[in-house]
Amino acid sequence: MNDRRCLMAKIKRNCTYLLTTAGKQKIEKQLSELSPNGYSDRQIAQATGLHRTTVKKILKMDRGVSFRTLENFFTHLAIDLNSSDYQESQLQKKTIYQDWGDAPDTQAFFGRETELTTLKQLAIEHRCRLIAITGIGGIGKTDLSLHLARDIQDEFEFVIWRSLINTPPLTEIIGDLIQFISHQQIGNLPDKIHQQISLLLEYLKTSLFTNFR
């Protein structure tokens, strides 16, 4: 990895948030006004565009979610989110590493709500490992994927953005990923591509193991 990219890697604290009792009461009040017979988690998930497990997570108040998820939840239920409605979860703080490379700066972004909801569900709830966005030139694939990546960045420990537009050699891309995920610990990368891939997989496994411990 070149020095410029090393410098661009940034480390930030990833905070997750829990509802407070006041926030939970606000939601319950709104739900009972919307439907006196009550809502199931499935109906709330449909109304908010979140997955049922995320809805349960929020309402049980035992596991934190990203601020953006909480914000979406309130917005879809047409309730204002105030600072008294949530608290930072002390249990789930972790360091996240990001390198946005040459990601374009998207100034204004309109619409695409349905697509973003589907993509978020695929990436977060279904843990899809590969998502392809295809379409004719200029239709908005890059902007959509960038918007998605920025929306869900807090859900991941590592975020790296690379454009393949100039078809960089595979060895360059893999080397870049290894340096990023190993925190620039590798002095000399192996020459052969299959060795580089094995090394990358090794780092990914170690990282996953650390995450789930």
Ligand SMILES: Nc1ncnc2c1ncn2[C@@H]1O[C@H](COP(=O)(O)OP(=O)(O)OP(=O)(O)O)[C@@H](O)[C@H]1O
């Ligand atoms: N939802 C959107 N709101 C506003 N502008 C958008 C939106 N989507 C795309 N654009 C703008 O349209 C232009 C083309 O978008 P983008 O580069 O994402 O298309 P693309 O499908 O990736 O194109 P290509 O196939 O050439 O890579 C850009 O200027 C982008 O900022």
Ligand SMILES: [Mg+2]
């Ligand atoms: Mg593009």
